[in-house]
Amino acid sequence: MKQIILHHAPQTRSMRSLWLLHELGVPFEIARQGFDKSLRDPTYLKLSPAGRVPALEIDGQRMFETGAITEYLCERFPEAGLGRAVGSSERMMWLVWVHFAETISQHLAALTQQHLVLRDDNMRSAAVMNLEAARLGKCYDALEAQLQSTKESCGMLLAGGFSAADISVGQAVYLGQRFRKLDQHPAVAIWFAQLEARAAYQASLPKEDEVLYTKDFYPAWEMPT
DSSP, X not given: OOOOEEEEOTTSTHHHHHHHHHXXXXXXXXXXXXXXXXXXXXXXXXXXXXXOSOEXXXXXXXXXXXXXXXXXXXXXXXXXXXXXXXXXXXXXXXXXXXXXXXXXXXXHHHHHIIIIIOOSGGGOXXXXXXXXXHHHHHHHHHHHHHHHHHTTXXXXXXXXXXXXXXXXXXXHHHHHTTTSOSTTOHHHHHHHHHHHTSHHHHHHSOOGGGXXXXXXXXXXXXXXX
């Protein structure tokens, strides 16, 4: 098998790909990237033209975009059972939930910008923060409904059991809890606790000196008067 290299920055979308690789149990290397201007370096832009993580080098080629990486890896290593093959009764919903992770991440990106990137109060918007936190709650509502429907069978997003869909959405919820807690979504909380117990999830977590989010929770913010 050819070398697999994951370009990864802790507590970013690339955690999805890192967690998936650990679950697949295949050999790979990590090329650590800073969450900074180094992502605009011309050498890195050849791997990821938008200057984002992850980028994946595999089979002598390069990939970017987490959804595409997830689909490719699950097809490349079908024996792990983390995908759903074309023709499977769960294929459609597997694709839906794998890509729903990006819907959640759009709201997380806006919240991260407001809470962490825009450091001056006059640059921040209480309206944007509260709106995006509410939208994140709507995403949790969708997860709650789906998990309530599967709780009698397996408690994962698909009735057929744990898959890369749980990894993709689980990573988004891992970060989402910095901005909106799960206290009103009991099925999501139970599901996420199961994910936290997985060895591959634990292996994908950042070290103490690698965290971008220095707080466990960033509460709603109000413009100073």
